[in-house]
Amino acid sequence: MRVFIAPLGFHEDSVLRMLVHYRASPGDRLVAVTCSPLAPGSRRAFESLRAQCLRQGLPEPLLVEVSCSRFYEAFPALLRQLRDLGEPEEAVLEVGTGPRILGHLASLVLERLGWRYTIHYEPETGLDQPVEVPWGFIEAVKLRLSKPEEALLRLAVSRPGVTVAEAARETGWSEKTVRNIASRLRGKGLLEKRGRSEALEPTPYAAALYSV
Numbered sequence: 001m002r003v004f005i006a007p008l009g010f011h012e013d014s015v016l017r018m019l020v021h022y023r024a025s026p027g028d029r030l031v032a033v034t035c036s037p038l039a040p041g042s043r044r045a046f047e048s049l050r051a052q053c054l055r056q057g058l059p060e061p062l063l064v065e066v067s068c069s070r071f072y073e074a075f076p077a078l079l080r081q082l083r084d085l086g087e088p089e090e091a092v093l094e095v096g097t098g099p100r101i102l103g104h105l106a107s108l109v110l111e112r113l114g115w116r117y118t119i120h121y122e123p124e125t126g127l128d129q130p131v132e133v134p135w136g137f138i139e140a141v142k143l144r145l146s147k148p149e150e151a152l153l154r155l156a157v158s159r160p161g162v163t164v165a166e167a168a169r170e171t172g173w174s175e176k177t178v179r180n181i182a183s184r185l186r187g188k189g190l191l192e193k194r195g196r197s198e199a200l201e202p203t204p205y206a207a208a209l210y211s212v
Contacts, residue, residue: 001028003088003115004059005106007098008032010041012049014097014122019058021122021130022092028059029085033078033102036065068101079109090135091117096124136189140205143188148173150210152181153190156200157210164198 004024006015019030032049034042046063053060064081066074091110095103110117119133145153155170156162164182168175182200185191190206193199202210 001086001088003029003031003082003085003091004094005031005033005082005091005110006094007100007102007106008034008042008045008049008063009098010039010045011097011124012045012052014124015049015094016052016056016058018092018094018120018122018130019053020056021120024058026057026059029088030059030061031064031082031085032061033064033066033098033106035068035099035102038063038065066102066105068099071101071105074105075109075112078105079112082109082113082115087113087115091115092120093117094120094122096121096130137205137208140189140209143190145185145188148177148181149185152178152200153185153202153206154210156191157202157207160201161199164193164200167200 002022002024004019004022006018008015015032024030030053032046034046046061049061052058062081064078066077068074093103093106093110095107107119116135117138118135119138121131123130151171152167155167162170164175164178167173167178171178179198182191182193186193190203192201192203194201
């Protein structure tokens with residue numbers, strides 16, 4: 001089971017495009033989060049979303065209303081609703097729709113729950129390309145590296161393909177130490193070691209996080 005979470009404003013089209021993009025099925029869950037009291041435009045959007053989901057074989061949406069002006073009341077309200085669904089294999093949070101505060105609320109609730117989740121941006125116009133931020137990158141953002149790990153990673157980012165031998169000379173460490181640190185970074189999804197020369201290549205996550 002997957003759980004899709006989408007802030008809902010007055011338009012449901014982008015939520016439907018997201019569900020189609022992920023090939024959602026009736027066995028998945030869709031949580032539409034909106035502000036309370038429910039505005040007439042949001043009610044119409046939800047009713048249309050529900051009708052189209054049933055027609056297209058997509059998960060029937062659950063409507064969750066929270067107070068957008070009372071964040072500390074909205075947080076436990078949404079947390080309870082999501083926790084009651086049970087932890088999914090994957091959660092997908094749509095951030096391109098509805099009131100922006102709801103996207104921030106949902107992301108913090110997911111962090112509190114400890115769920116693995118993907119952030120998905122589906123432009124409301126449908127003209128721009130969707131953007132996906134996978135769990136691997138979200139997890140990498142939260143990593144706290146040791147000073148040696150960060151030093152080796154920054155070297156690999158600044159000089160992609162630097163070898164273990166070159167890194168050892170650059171840092172003053174032994175090659176064994178470089179290999180051990182590189183192995184830890186590889187386990188964290190930040191570094192790859194390639195070929196007989198043991199070239200160190202940063203992953204796209206590492207390049208984004210440690211290039212500045």
